[in-house]
Amino acid sequence: MRQRVSQEETSVALYWDFENLHASLAEARQEGAYSKQDNRFKVQEPLIDVQAVVELAASFGPIAINRAYCNWQYFSRYRDALLQSAVELIQLFPPGGSAKNGADIKLCLDAMEDLGRFSHIGTVIIVG
Structure with a gap:
């Protein structure tokens, strides 16, 4: 049985649809x-x-997940800012000739999985 933590102890999950943003x-x-x-x-x-x-995002509580989704090959100039902010980079290559990388779908699936696994997540922020 999953035990709920109190509101004061909850953490933040921050998800970025980086290329869309x-x-x-x-x-x-x-x-x-x-x-x-x-x-x-x-x-x-x-x-x-x-x-x-x-x-x-940190103003809502401690950040437990800080994950950004993108085809990073064109975003190398963000390197230092992303490293300084401890952002986990998820590489998504667009399938075929399409420019769409499916970040929104992957982000949503990961967020739902994380919420099911981590009871201390009380706030989810999606930036995109």
Whole structure:
């Protein structure tokens, strides 16, 4: 039988659909430029303040899971920020010729599995 922990002892699970978040910021700043293949399939300039997101998540409690999903080959310039924030990187290659990597599905499945396994998770934050 699974024992519930008190509200004061719960932790935070933070999940990032990293490429989707980056794409949204790029679209907002560059008026649709990210959706063009010439812009999408190249090394990306950092737009996300990783530390600010982690600090906001930590305001809800200690972070137990900090996991980001992406095809990381174009996001190497985020390396230092992700390492400093102890983000676990999940590599997702797009199947076939599609640019979609299925991060949303993998993220959802992992979050559901984690909630079933870890009773101390009281807050789930999905950034995307």
